[in-house]
Amino acid sequence: MDKTYQPEQIESRWYERWEADNRFAPSGEGEPFSIMIPPPNVTGSLHMGHAFQDTIMDTLTRWQRMQGRNTLWQIGTDHAGIATQMLVERKVAAEEGKSRHDLGREAFIDKVWEWKHESGGHITRQLRRMGASVDWSRERFTMDDGFYQAVQEVFVRLHEEKLIYRGKRLVNWDPTLHTAISDLEVENRDQQGQFWHFRYPLADGVTTDAGEDHLVVATTRPETLLGDSAVAVNPEDPRYASLVGKFVELPLVGRRIPVVADEHADMDKGSGCVKITPAHDFNDYEVGKRCGLPLINVFTQDAAVLEAAEAFDLQGRPLADIDTGLPAAYAGLGRFEARERIVADMDAAGLLAQVEAVNNTLPYGDRSGDVIEPLLTDQWFVSVDELAKPAIAAVENGDIEFVPKNYENMYFSWMRDLQDWCISRQLWWGHRIPAWYDESGNVFVARSEAEAREKHGLPADLALTQDEDVLDTWFSSGLWTFGTLGWPEQTEEMATFHPTSVLVTGFDIIFFWVARMIMMTCKFTGQVPFKKVYVHGLVRDGQGQKMSKSKGNVLDPIDLIDGIDLETLIDKRTGNMMQPQKAKAIAKATRSEFPEGIEPHGTDALRYTFLSQATTGRDIKFDMGRLDGYRNFCNKLWNASRYVLMNAEGEDCGAAPHAEVELSLADRWVVSQLQKTETQVTKAMEEFRFDHASQALYDFVWNEYCDWFLELSKPVLWDDAASEASKRGTRRTLVRVLEAVLRLAHPMMPFISEEIWQRVAPLAGTHAEGESVMTQPWPLADDALLDDDATRDIEWLKGVIVAVRNIRAEMNIAPGKPLEALLTKGSEADRERLEANRLFLSKLAKLERVGWLDAPEQAPLAATQLVGEMEVLVPMAGLIDKDAELARLAKEIDKQDKLIGGIEKKLGNESFVAKAPEAVVEKERGKLADFQAARKVLVEQRDKIAAL
């Protein structure tokens, strides 16, 4: 093995090898286990969230595979409608100076496919760098042929069952992107706004009870005044009871609109009167429905004022008898410009009563960043009530379980208050809606144009045009678990791998994706899509900030793996920015955070960091310190393995079936500890507690195997007096324990474990040519190998060694200086232990002599440490620093006093003794005795030294 651990040299080599050997495909044997990857955007690149998520999925997959399960990790990418379309639009604009409209639909879509073929491999290459053991032979795309069929099928069937309908409805309209978007794609941002109070004159000479000839309404959106179709007052409001059914004259427009009574009007707010604009406000739309008001649309798709309004009834049918005239002055003005003009005109007309500053929230499109406009448009909807019922039941009855559990509440609260799902998008990139129209606007839904004609008996010469819209991306990704397995065909894969075992996803897409998958899958397969949902948090930067390009705090997982120099990192963070003025600050912050750039850490270290931070139900603050730490851990494992190989390669490691071996206490101890570790890691994996799993392995490898066992093996291996059988035993233990550790580590650190395993496994005698650690059995603890006696003895040994080391450090004695130690007040067992461990003790504690002091009262001047009841003395003649030792003893006595004080108080409490379980009281008494004995020894020692 190379002297230093260099991850870049082993990682790509092993991944290629595994892939070439087709090790990721299902074995076809054993109980099935399947995970569907949340499909990343095909043109995207791997971010920290992906890297984290993929690490968890890969760890689960490799772990299950090692347990002999028929394991499928399904890979695929998403066409991601809006995101991809925008990306390609920008690219085309930059390269050719053309808009998508310049190109036309066909040519533009060709461009998108071209871009997909060009860049679609980027994220999958990055996924390989993460070590993801996905079955590449089954890679899918949400717009491939199979998916196309599944989507058409689902759409047509839902339409046949009247669960998909088309209608003119108020939707969230993005005036920049010219498409509807879902509620979930709307981001509400707090804003400093204004509140304008307008006077609306009462018509027909009517007055209020107070004698006013007008009503005052307030709005944050004056421009929607043009589309008002009523003024509402609360039905309980005595001030306006007499006005209900009367009219006001809409200022600037002149339209007569009624005063209606509706509970939406809040008597305590403002004047208690509210203007109602059903075509431009979701609440008002509901009022319109209750009061039978017309919908008066005054905006174009750019959110500019129309020349004449459009009036519709609640079914979206045009209304002829409404006055749709609008003042010419506003025609063509954008909504914000129109607002200013209308406010000015109202003011000039003496109708502006008051202007108030308010804080309000505005809806923004999360893609375009434009203010969303509620707009009346023709859209397709999925009626979700029926679909939601089984989807809720599946979680209620435990068919689907969320980890952690509390996300189920989030799921329920959303599912129980669902609005119909608007699935049409006015985009070009996506699954085009399988609906055709004849010239008079009749619509025919079918799997193809030919089927539409056949189904509806349409003549071949009747011109049909397909709906221009495409489906919401989440409509197709909702079919992901079964669409990837060949549905609607009844395939072998469906039978084997569906429902899938677990979905690993972020809480942020529970609504977008998880809920829709559950609805669609229950509907079309009669099965749940997955049995468990492991929900993880967001990966944030070290300060807890969300990573974003505009903040300049983005870390690229590949940079953490390969390393990156400072200047390149700065260029990456400040290049191609939306707000270039921030570049300087970002560069400065980056320089101060990473003065040397970022060192290479390797994939295994990155994965281990994610796993160690994968605690349930909270966001992850990515910790560079931990990344360094786990890179060091890899290095530690590497070097420990070098030690093992140096001592084992070419030697007899007792691999033969009946080899004569003698196991030392240390051998039995480390094997026993390994069993405990195997139990801990397995349990943690079963519970999705990857932080515990990684911690347990780290502890064992570093603090037990390396710190103690390797050290304890040296005296045996390097002592000429030791028997060949004992050397063989120690070598065998070194090799076998390491081999098991590598299997235990493999799901978490696939590369380094494979690299080392290939060399270690042959020595352990468990290796057949051409095998991979990937498919070795997962280590399961054998309780017969637990050895409490060995554990107690080794704990004693460690205690004595630490005691001597402690004395050295406190007394400032050079670590290498040979010392003499005396033990006293030991039991018979202690004496046996010393004889059994004399060699270990003298080597590890650097003692030239160690023996028993039979008459403690004759003890020479010495520094003392306690190991249980027993005392360890290091005679200090001529060396002792009196003051230092007195100070040390005073500190120790003080510590014991505090412990004793605490317990005496507890035991002095009568109700504690009376009410606490006997075992607890006994334990406290035992501790008290121990502490008191320790204190006594320390005090004697102190007095002795003080007397010098």
Add this chain to the structure above:
RNA sequence: AGGACCAUAGCUCAGUUGGUUAGAGCGCCACGUUGACAUCGUGGAGGUCGGCGGUUCAAAUCCGCCUGGUCCUACCA
């Protein structure tokens, strides 16, 4: 406004049915090139577990209130 989650060492985090001398890694201090490893070794310092109150013999752990933070939902006509 309603809800969820969080608050433990300088930093990032464990601490599953109440009883532990409250732990780990990083960072810090001292010493150290002993034949796996300075990406290291040995020893050490550092916490009244956000605050107040309650339940209990016993609270980091259970309950209530408060403060601070993150997020979600709703409202803001």
